[in-house]
Amino acid sequence: MTVWEENLGALEKSNPALARKIFQAQVPTDYRLAPSRRGRPYLQVGRRRLHSPYDPVKEGEDWYKAQVLGEDEPLVIFGLGLGYHVLPLLKEGQQAWVVEPSLAVARLALETNDLTILLVENRLRVGQDFSGLPRPARLLEHGPSRRLAPELYRRLADFLAGVKETLGPLKILVVSPLYGGSLPIARYAARGFKNSGHDAELLDFSPFYGGHQALAGMTKDQGRLNRFTRDWLKFLGEILLSKVREMRPDLVLCLAQAPVTPELLGALKSEGVLAAYWFVEDFQVFPYWRDLAPQVDVFFTLQEEPFLEELRKAGVKNAAFLPLAADPEVYRPLSLSPEEKRRYGAALAFVGAGYRNRQEFFQGFLDLDFKIWGSDWNLKGPLAAAIQNGGERVSADQAVKIFNASLINLNLHSSPFYAGINPEGDYLNPRVFDIAAAGGFQLVDRRAQLPRFFEPEEELGVFSSLSEARDKIGYFLTHGDERRRVAAQGRERCLREHTYTQRMEEALTVIAGFFPDALPRRPPREDALSRLRRQFPPDHPVQAVLARAPEGTTELSDLVEHLKAGEAPLTEPEALLWLLHEFGQGLERGRF
Amino acid sequence: MEILVVNLMRLGDLIQASAVLRGLRKAYPTARITLLALDVFEEPARLLPGVDRLFLFPSLTLAAALEQSGKWPEAFQLLCRWFEENLSRRPDMVVNLTPTILGGILACAARGRELRGFAVDKARGGFTSSPWAGYGLVVSKARQANPFNLADIFVREAGLKPDGRGLEVNISPAAQAEADGAIQALGLTPGRALVGLLPGASQPQRRWPAANFAHTARLLRKARPCHFFIFGSSGEAPLGEAIRSLLPPGEVTQYQGRTPLAVLGAYLKRLDLLLTNDTGPMHLAAAVGTPVLALFLASARALDTGPAGNGHIVIEPELDCHPCLSPCAHPRCQAVVTPEAVAACGLHLLEKRSADRLAGMFNCDYLNIYFSRIDPLGYQTYLPMVHRKLSGRNFWLWVHRLAWGRLLDYEAGSSAGVRDWVRNIISRHYLPPRGDLWGRAGRDALPEIMSLAAQGAAAARQISKSAESSPAVLSGLQQKMEIFAGIDLNLRRLAVEFPEIASLVEFFFQEQRRHMETQVVPLARRLVRAYKGLHRMAAIFRQALEELAWEQRPGVAQEVQMAIKVPKTFPQDSGWPHAGDYQ
Known part of the structure; x- marks a missing residue:
């Protein structure tokens, strides 16, 4: 029996769920095992080594010797690495739990060293799972692991110290598609998180759309094109992985059509982050959810039954309904110039793509002052006279103006199966919320979900x-x-x-329900300057510098720019702030 | 007395500061000398003799704190704590050798009673404590003609005189025993030369190809029995593997990634020769007294950072693009340095031949090969071993040596001695020139600088006079200020157009940064002095040009021969001229 099989067997008995996760974990290509000079392997993640390339075993023993341990004190070690530092401690009979940030590292450790002594007792936790850890406990750190996941270390330290925190600012990465209707939703979602005070970033893949389109014209050989597309997706996936490693988010939310494959989602989870997917599509039209949904921690949908049942059948445990919303910063009432009112206004208007059912249905309005905006319309068909701007795509800015300028905004949900209205239509499209937020009057086809969101005839027609x-x-x-x-x-x-702000809070509540301990509880955010003020006594000279800082200053660079422009002699705290800024700049340039 | 030496630079720069520590120790025998270095370079810092106390700038901790977004207040707290613990006591003297704002701010914050080197001043300007410190800052902007080695610039910035004793490090007996034991265990036959190969470098373009290192090693072992040691970091192991695979297995040992710095120093100490790119370990080898054969490719320039001390050989490409500003895809500089030439130089050092005598059959059309020496004033210098016609570029190099010596050293009585020494070098190490040595830089640019300086001084004098007579009314002040701006623009143009005189112009601007007058009269008076100073600098350069004008001395041309594509023998040198020759 190999070490891997023995380890896995031991873990299977004590924590089958973790054993399964580790078994399924994929090891990214830049996690490299290499033989040390003394023979035993060491692990390198990207450019960081987790162990001595010379003698990792001795390094592990030295680490243990350097710890000053009290008697009967519960110990939690942050970072398993390959286990070299943990083993000497366990062999001495110390009671210790280990929290390893990465599933991939945990897998490599189980493949490398006999860790059954740790695993049979179910004392390994991976990622954000702190369940069953003793509190309070003494926290020991494996330095290289801490440097790879400093945020998780801090969270663990707070957890062990019993720091009570409310659900506070999270680090969230929202992944956009290259193009299409879910692209703006990704932007709105990221802004929604930010509005709630989270550190959200959008990984915007739309700049890569040109390259994506260009690929199709590069070869007529379908086999080659498939290969190019596969490699291209892999390349975009590498970007996502590197972004995740850089940012270390608590949560990654991918929007429908984001360039992620099931393998990539697996790799994301191996990085120890929660992965969620928001499938803002009709599940009956786009079946790719079958491949992706089982790979993520939480799968959000616009449709309820029978989709949720289908997901359950596909083995997806954590699926939830999450409807669309509006971003009121974009969709808002506007005062338009007479020229804009003339250009964008009409008695009846529609903004959207020329799906078949719309092409049919809208012929019933041609006797009215009717304008159709958007792409994919037949410019030579019966609706030609109503189609505006040569059937060009409509930007969000234009759409707001149209919603504001038109007396009635028509909304007909697309349907590939019905000529006009889909009598079984359930979910609501973005336009329902966008028109409402813009303050436009909306006339929309009847949908099963509609009464839960807006009162018919009172809030829309x-x-x-x-x-x-x-x-x-x-x-x-x-x-x-x-x-x-x-x-x-x-x-x-x-x-x-x-609004997307509310919707994203709902999403977080759902996630927290599925994974009660996964999302960190942080103290409410305090701006950097206030924190700095609090960290120093009132009579400390730095307080005078901070008192002179312009209102709203939160970044070190702004503070330093301000103090560099000062005319009074440079004080010591000013010099040290400047010094820190210069050091940070040097770091960014890779000077140290 | 408390002296704080600030050196927040890398391995090589730290070792190059060893001469400063030696000089301070000699000048202030009872002082407590504290070295402030980056924590990541603790290892080399601990090797430096003359340090009573080592402070480590906590770059790792700060970087870890700054890595987390929005955590800079925590990083600031760490920095304040570190500063309080280490630098709360005011030193009597701060010597800052770090030519960056970071070093400058630290030097300022340390509040030394006396400051040497570069610092940020209380008015937030870049302050240089002496003309040498100013020169140290501008030299990177005007590299083509700098005749001074960084180790000497450090010494002069620190207000000390170069002693010509090169660099030094302390290798502990334990480290030495470890290296000696390992070498002994190889069971090498007596008489075998121990040759180190260091194929890595901080930048890829500065790395001579590994295959060339191997080719050179094969040429050396043909000429005499050798054993090769490959050094470097574990990241450079592929280079070492490539070399090892091309050499007989029993004749090469690879140590990359296996030698802590002290042990590396101990190994280097036992070598007969180290063949290396321009690297930190090159300085370490020089510091333990091992003959170094160093290659200066791409942006590396031998005269700036060559190995200190006597008896090393440095090779750099004789190409217009060298030293380069940015790396290119197919560096010519790597191609023109041939294994045959390098092997000939290596053999020269292994066989301890006379300084000027370079034998062997190789092409050195595009090579500058220098032998390291100490000049009569104790400065490091590099003298050509390949004698070729004196070019304008080489001529200007010696003009700079003479002119800057006069401008910066003010050594009464030494000026004529240096002049005669430089003349001697030119006549002994170069063949008669081809074409114009002064160039437009000498004929046009220097007179133009003098004329601009005279205009500037006149305008400033006028402002000073009118401001003194009627301080309230400064009619035409704006117009006068525009004159200065115009002069500055013209000076900038000249610096760009004529790299030969760029350092002179940059130095003028740097010196202006030392002053922060806000009142008109003192400002105008200072400008008068500054422009006069610029005029004087240009005049000194012009005088140096005239003094070094090529003289066809009888016998000179016959004494030296070209070494191009030759199995040629260089003239036997009667030996290095002693300082006394020039008095």
Whole structure:
């Protein structure tokens, strides 16, 4: 039996879920095992070595000797590495738990060293799982592991010290697709997280869209094109992985069509982050969810049953309904110039792509002052006279103007299966929320979910047939006050309940429900300058420097720019702030 | 007395500061000397003699804190704590050798009663304590003609005189025993030359190809029995493997990544020769007294950072693009340095031949090969072993040696001695020139600088006079200020157009940064002095040009021969001229 099999067997008995995770973990290509000078392997992650390349065993023993340990004190070691430092301690009979940030490292450790002494007792935790760790406990650190995951170390330290914190600012990476309807949703989602005070970043893949398009024209050989596309996806995946390693987010949220493969999602989880996916698509039209959903920790959908049941059948445990929303910073009431009102205004308008059902249905409005905006329309068909701007795509800026300028904004959900209205349609498209947030009046086809989000006829108009739509268009065109009242109420409801800020908070609540200990509890964020003030006594000279800082200063660079412009002689704290800034700049340039 | 020496640089720069520590120890025998170095370079810092106390700048801790976004207040707290623990006591003297803002701020914050080197001043400007410190800062902007080795610049910045004793490090008996034991265990036959190979370098373009190292080693072992040791970091192991695979197995030992710095020093000490790129261990070898054969490729320049001391050979390409500003895809400088030439130089050192005598069949069309020496004033110098016609570029190098010596050293009585020494070097180590040595830099640019300086001084004098007579009314001040701006623009243009005189212009600007007058009269008076100073500098350069004008001395041309594509013998040198020759 190999060491790997023995280790896995021991873990299987004490913690089968972790054993399975480690078994399935993929080891990224830059996690390299190499023989040390003394023979035993050492591990290098990227450019960082986790052990001595000379003699990792001795290094581990030295590490143990350097610890000053009290008697009967529960110990938690941050960082397993390959286990060289943990083994001497366990062999001396010390009771210790180990928290390893990375599944991939844990796997390599289990492949390399006999760790059964640790595993049979179920004393290994991986990633953000601190369940069952003793508290309070003495925390020992494996330096290289800490440098790879400093945030997790801090979180563990707080956990062990029993620091009570509320669900505070999280580090969240939102991954966008290269193009398409979910691209703006990714932007709005990232902003939604930020609005709630989280450290959210958008990994925006849209600049790569040109390259993606260019690939298709590079060869006529389908086999080669497939290979190029595979390599291209792999390349984009590398970017995502490196971003994750740099940022060390608590959560990665991928939007539908983001360039991620099941393998990449697996690799993401091996990095010890929670991976969530928001499938803002119709599951009956786009079946790729079957490959991706089982690979993520949480899978969000726009549809409920039977989709959720389908997901359960596919083995997805943590799936949840998460509807769309609006970003009121983009979709808002505008005062338009007369020229803009003329250009974008109409009695009836539609913004969206020319799906078949729309091409059919909209022929019923051609006798009205009707403008159609968006792409994929047949410019030579019966709707030609209504199609604006040559069927060009409509930007969000233009869309807001259209929603504001048009008396009635028509919304018909797309359907590949029905000629007009889909009588079984359930989920709501982005336009439902966007028009409402922009303060536009909306007439939308009846959808199963609609009454949960907006009150029909009070917050928007609803139709189930062409004739009903025409009746309501006629009514609301002649009842301007009523139209404006409904639009205002729709906007109010949208701002109250359906912004991306609220939606992303809902998403976090769902995730926290699935993984109660995974999302860190941090103290509410305090801006850097206030923290600095608190860290020094009131009579410390740095307080005078901070008192002179311009209002709103939070970055070191701004503070240093300000003090460099000063005319009074440079004080010691000023010099040290400048020194720190210079050092940071040097670090960014790779000077140290 | 408390002296704080600030050196926040890398391995090589630390070892090059050893002469400063020796000089301080000699000048202030009872002082407590504290060295402040980066924590990541603790190992070399601990090898330096003359250090009573070592402070380590906590770059690792600070970097770890700054890595986390928004955590700079915590990093600042760490920095304050470190500063309080280490630098709260005010030293009597701070010697800052670090030519960066970081070093400058630390030097300022340390509040030494006396400051030597570069510091940021209380008015937030870059302050240089002496003309030499100013020169140390500008030399990187005007590299083509710098005649001074960094180790000497450090010494002069520190207000000391070069003693010509090179660099030094302490190798502990334990480290030496470890290295000696390992070498002994190899069971090498007596008479075998121990040759170190160091194929790595901080930048890839500065690395001579590993195959060339191996080829050179094969040429050396053909000429005499050798055993080769490959040194470097574990990251450079592939280079070492490549070399090892091309040499007979019993004749090469690879130590990359296996030698702590002290042990590396101990190994280097036992070598008969180290063949290396421009690296930190090159200085370590020089410091333990091992003959070094060093290659200066791409942006590395032998005269700036060559190995200190007597008896080393340095090779650099004789190409217009060298030293380069940015790496290129197919560096010519790597190609023109041939294994045959390097092997000939290696053999020269192994067989301890006379300084000027370079034998062997190789092409040195595009090579400068220098032998390291100490000049009569104790400065490091490098003298050509390949004698070729004196070019304008080489001529200007010696003009700089003479002119800067006069400008910066003010050595009464030494000036004529240096002049005669330089003349002697030129006549003994170069063949008669081809074409114009002064160039437009000498004929046009220097007179133009003198004229601009005269204009500047006149305008400043006028401002000073009118401000003194009617301080309230400064009519035409704006116009006068525009004159200065115009002069500065012209000086900048000349520095760009004529690299030969760039350091002179940069030095003028650097010296201006030392002053922060805000009142008109003192400012104008200072400007008068500054422009006068610039005029004087240009005049000194012009005088140096005239004094070094090539003289066809009888017998000179016959004495030296070209060494191009030759199995030629260089004239026997009667030996290195002693300082006394020039008095």
